[in-house]
Amino acid sequence: MKVLPYGDRGLLVELADTDAVVRCVALIRSGPATSGLVADVVPGARTVLVVARAGVPIDLLRAVVPDEKDLMCGESPGHQGPPPAEVVIPVRYDGPDLERVAGLTGLTEAEVVAAHTGTPWRVAFGGFAPGFAYLVGGDPRLQVPRREQPRTTVPAGAVGLAGEFSGIYPRSSPGGWQLVGRTDRALWDLDRDPPALLGAGVTVRFEEVP
């Protein structure tokens, strides 16, 4: 674990993997000093950016960064209490990159679909756009690189793969993930509380629909 300065209001905590990121975020959020010192906690794939409230010196912010040994233990505070909600996402697996993903993974298209629907995924963190969730814990055979040329427009509801992650585009935007399918579920709805369908810790199961 390494802590790097990020301007005069942020600390970037470098971690080994996404599991450590999820534990680190949970520990910071539940820390006693956090509400007074921290304006926001921004999870990334291998990092957590801790942002100080206005006027809080960066040295004080170091107090909210967990010790490395606390990040090693398997259980995070987020795992206590009721089990996380499960959301089922119906997907039409007709994405423009399905064939490419099959080629990259050595699976048939049907096996890609079976792998994507066969294992529950979990929301590691949000980012990129309102309602976008980085999903982890899926079938490890599905790890593929991002597209070399990002698309200028990806339609809302597109289901993609990139690296260890799967994700769903909440609205039309540019994007570089490999698209395997599409869903009609609304990922972001301001009339809903909370507006994001996939909050941190939620379990996601993909279900194939014709």
Add this chain to the structure above:
Amino acid sequence: MSAPVGLVVRAVGGGPCLVQDAGRPGHAAIGVGVGGAADRASYELGNRLVGNAPGAAAVEVVLGGLEVEATVHVTVCVTGAPAPLHLDGRPEPSGAVLTLRPGQRLRLGVPASGLRSFLAIRGGVAVAAVLGSRSRDTLAQLGPAPLAPGDRLALGDAATGEVLVDAVPPASYDDRPVLRVVRGPRDGWVRDVERLVTTTWRIGSSSDRVGLRLEGGGLDPVPARGELPSEGALRGAIQVSPDGRPVVFGPDHPVTGGYPVVGVVIDADTDRLAQLRPGDELGFRWV
């Protein structure tokens, strides 16, 4: 519960006129950034001058052009880029606290320097808050739409203090600023990070609230480093794309970014970034 209308928009200029407040911090985990007034000091000054509580919504105006008509008595003040003001055609000093009578029109001209003026309105602009903020996030497309002629701005209840001064000296942005930068965290992803502080940069024309594109030079990315896993970003972060061009993140920057950040402008100096026009020059120095 409908708030009284105070101002009607009669004209907007070439740049967007956006409702802005102190932003919506704390929602990064659902992909929503802080946003808010691009030049926070000018925005806060305007609210203080009209006796508003901190966080009241104001109008951020790019290069003037906004014209509003009062429907009731409304007290306003323009801070930030010193837009020349005309009240029913009569010049008024920028930075003056003005009370408009019903039917009077206030027009903001093109400022002599700087980019963004803030029209603070006593009471604040009353529009529905989204996730605790009335600010327009241009990247996430959250908050009130850009103002258009015919829009009616209702007055809020943020007037908690007295109007204590009747004018402040207008700001000026004629200098070539040298902004303070903390090196890193990804300075090792370019071969020549020192060029960040030795180059005279120029603001590119496709700059906006998401980011300022810097022209006049470039950095040399280390090709073998591959792809950086997405990580959190802040306003003021200087990100270098694979072609070596730096972009400085503005208030509506993406919550996470995939290109290396080689330096971060200190928070206090990011307000000055918000006043740079395309073609303006700037430098950086390490702190």
